[in-house]
Amino acid sequence: MKAKFVVLAALLSALLTTGVEAAELKVGYVNTQRIFRDAPAAQKAAKKLEGEFAKRDQELQRMAKQLQGLQENLEKNSVTMSETERRAKEKEFGELSREFQRRQREFREDLNLRQNEENAAVIEKANKAIKQIAEAEKFDLILQDVVWVSPRLDITDRVIKALSDAK
Template identity: 45%
Template sequence: MKFSNSSKWIQVGLVAMASAFIAPLAFAQDAGTRVAVVNSEKVFNESNLAKAMQTRLQNEFTKRQDELRKSAEKIKAAAEKLDRDGAVMSEAERSRRQRELADQDRELQRKQREFTEDLNQRTFEERAKIAEKANLVLKQIAEQRKLDIIVQEAAYVNPKADVTDDVIKALNSQK
């Protein structure tokens, strides 16, 4: 079988590409790279810091959430009343009430957007605090166990490599 110059270069290129992918793996194995994995969502959901964060946010936002729910119920009741009584109202009165309802609904939607934005912002701030503490704990675990890499959210994790529970325990033991 005779190869042209272009097919030789393709073969050389394929060998070079394969070497580029395989070499780091071989090096990592030869170097004895130690890897661990942490499930950050589990840390954000199950640690005492996360539970305290949920309580704080709930206490901070429950009143506004209740007010929004009450406003929505009032608008719904007014819309139902308008549907029932609209037939006996004058056209001008019906139009005026429809405009009022539309204005109230727009205002409610604006307040709901603000509520959601505020809640998301506060959640982000609180999670950042937890992440900062968790990263310090991860660094300590890496140093204690002589780990080279700690990866978040791996597709597959051997339970031996999962340090999530250790991170949660360490966070829970902090004041």
């Protein structure tokens, strides 16, 4: 973030010291979040991840239901169970709970890693499209991830269209 600010400040400073008027500066803006949400490449990546992780997600859901059933059984029947039976059920519940938590943590870590990989690929494609648009339309500066920008500077739709055309 600091680096972007420094580059922007240096560019604006250079423009002011050389006498170039701001009216001659052609600036554009790209909304990265919209790229991730609306670009076909991003939607394709999301479906790919969903397919990759669906089986593991279903297994986790099955384990969660099994844990819930064990807990309900313990709560309902613990008074009528023998001491050894109750301890065995509690031990089973504890072991299954730890296994569930371990698998859930691994699932989240693996999913986050793959999402980051797919997002990086989408950003790489988007950056190529942005550079092509910048060169073709003679932009001086294109920004991403700003606090506020006028809608007239937003070229996100053009980038999404370029990504759609590049399939």
